[in-house]
Amino acid sequence: MQYSWFNRNLKWIYTLPAVCFVLIMMLFPIIYTFRISFYEWSMSATSPPVWVGLDNYIALLKDERFWHATGSTFLFTIMALALEIALGVAIALLLSREFKGKNIVKTVFLLPMVATPVAMGLVWMLIYEPTIGAANMMLKSMGLQPLLWLASPNQVIPSLVIVDVWQWTPMIALIIMAGLATIPTDPYEAADVDGASAWTKFVSITLPLLRPTIIVAAMLRLIDVLKTFDIIYATTQGGPNFASETLNLYGYVLGFQYFKLGMASSLLVLFFALVMGLTLFMIWMRKRLEGAS
Amino acid sequence: MKKKKGTSILQTSLTFLVLLIFAFPFVWMLLASFKTQAQIMSTDQLLIFEPTFGNYISVFKEYDFLKFIWNSFVVAFGSTLLSLILGLPAAYAIARHHLQKLGLLILVARIIPGITFLIPWFILFSKIQLVDTYTALILSHMLVGLPFIIWIMISFFEALPTEIEESALIDGCTHHQVFLRIILPISGPGIITSSLLSFIFSWNNFMFSVILAGDKTKTLPIAVFNFMSYSEINWGALMAAACIITLPVLLIALVTQRYVVSGLAAGAVKG
Numbered sequence: 287m288q289y290s291w292f293n294r295n296l297k298w299i300y301t302l303p304a305v306c307f308v309l310i311m312m313l314f315p316i317i318y319t320f321r322i323s324f325y326e327w328s329m330s331a332t333s334p335p336v337w338v339g340l341d342n343y344i345a346l347l348k349d350e351r352f353w354h355a356t357g358s359t360f361l362f363t364i365m366a367l368a369l370e371i372a373l374g375v376a377i378a379l380l381l382s383r384e385f386k387g388k389n390i391v392k393t394v395f396l397l398p399m400v401a402t403p404v405a406m407g408l409v410w411m412l413i414y415e416p417t418i419g420a421a422n423m424m425l426k427s428m429g430l431q432p433l434l435w436l437a438s439p440n441q442v443i444p445s446l447v448i449v450d451v452w453q454w455t456p457m458i459a460l461i462i463m464a465g466l467a468t469i470p471t472d473p474y475e476a477a478d479v480d481g482a483s484a485w486t487k488f489v490s491i492t493l494p495l496l497r498p499t500i501i502v503a504a505m506l507r508l509i510d511v512l513k514t515f516d517i518i519y520a521t522t523q524g525g526p527n528f529a530s531e532t533l534n535l536y537g538y539v540l541g542f543q544y545f546k547l548g549m550a551s552s553l554l555v556l557f558f559a560l561v562m563g564l565t566l567f568m569i570w571m572r573k574r575l576e577g578a579s
Numbered sequence: 580m581k582k583k584k585g586t587s588i589l590q591t592s593l594t595f596l597v598l599l600i601f602a603f604p605f606v607w608m609l610l611a612s613f614k615t616q617a618q619i620m621s622t623d624q625l626l627i628f629e630p631t632f633g634n635y636i637s638v639f640k641e642y643d644f645l646k647f648i649w650n651s652f653v654v655a656f657g658s659t660l661l662s663l664i665l666g667l668p669a670a671y672a673i674a675r676h677h678l679q680k681l682g683l684l685i686l687v688a689r690i691i692p693g694i695t696f697l698i699p700w701f702i703l704f705s706k707i708q709l710v711d712t713y714t715a716l717i718l719s720h721m722l723v724g725l726p727f728i729i730w731i732m733i734s735f736f737e738a739l740p741t742e743i744e745e746s747a748l749i750d751g752c753t754h755h756q757v758f759l760r761i762i763l764p765i766s767g768p769g770i771i772t773s774s775l776l777s778f779i780f781s782w783n784n785f786m787f788s789v790i791l792a793g794d795k796t797k798t799l800p801i802a803v804f805n806f807m808s809y810s811e812i813n814w815g816a817l818m819a820a821a822c823i824i825t826l827p828v829l830l831i832a833l834v835t836q837r838y839v840v841s842g843l844a845a846g847a848v849k850g
Contacts, residue, residue, distance in 0.1 A: 300668035304666060307721065311719075311721070316691070316696075395601060396832050400828050405821035405825050406604065409607060412814055412818065513693065516783075516786065541697070
């Protein structure tokens, strides 16, 4: 009948091109990276890769710059994630009511997410510029001491966190707003009858009901914050004095500036394991919390 | 519910403040792009100043900006189109035949740090002399676009009612015909959403292009970034370039807001 070989195997024919692409463009690079992490090679055509076993990993674990980058990655991630979740929930609550111009607000919210990160990095460089930047103008107008922002090793990570918060809090807020829309109104009515305060209602009704949404939002953000590259590379390239060098940036520098492909690959293997581990941990936590509630 | 007037005013002013903060960098960028270097340097011409188009003129005159715009467009368009061709059938098969494991594989692509791919690609593309070609850039950008399109389209196809398909099959259509003639035509909103976002991601991509693009295929983000390597930063021209690169994405997002929001939300909630 009409069920030719083509139609019987349609689901495999439909998925085959995409699967082939994924295998060639993803699986091959992952295996290759893993393999080259046991070799020493600088991409030269004349000297082939030399097997060095675990040397790259050992060198990395003894490398101060690696540990510094790990610290910076965690610092950046924790600060950005905490601020984005807190502000995202606050803004979502603020915008959850109906008001005139709500669509305009939502539109403006969309812009930081879709605007080209490199271009936005440059704009923030101008804002943070110590002598002519808007950030210091604002501090001075409030009678505060001007800061060095991106130019200071101590202030550079918080400054970059602010940029990330500006860029991505809207996404968290939009997800939380979608979550808020699904919360039933009867618990609030019951709480009103009991005369509960706004804060009590927030802590004992809104927050628990929002928890699954918050966890999903946090998980998505965590995966991306760990990998932040564009904004940091465009503004500081890891400086000043390596103060804002995260694992992603250090891997990039090792590979494409120092051409230590083996060491870069071993860093990327460890970094991949870290991202994967944290993601799995979040998934596990989500399941456990959902099971508990 | 009753509302106290005091809270309402507080909420309105807070909303306004939030709006101001998130819009500020864009306003600042736009203002600075019409200022001379001297005007940017002085603090007494913040909002009121005599605008100049000099920055925009110099961006197009001194640099081959039209070329960079064209490169960015070719790569974004090419990678989105190819991702759709590979992704739509795959997403449909995954959604209808519950091939969850394949869906999971696609998700892993989102989790893996992009740099992990970059070293092998660079070695491979250098060997077959594909560095600095549209092919290399399109292939690499598809790695962002394809998983995204598949991911969004799986949930879109899953939400479609199966009755239409079933009746078409009874009428003698093959599965292939059902997909091409019935499913694709009614999937407009999903396809628009996912391809818009895929286009934007590619347009914005910096990490893959900075390694795989060369003089011939340099895309906008790389060109703008290279602006900075000169000894004294020409802020006005830099901001003009930033405006040019951001404008198309912002326009897409504004005009098709509804689609973009639903796309970002779908990509998020499914996680």
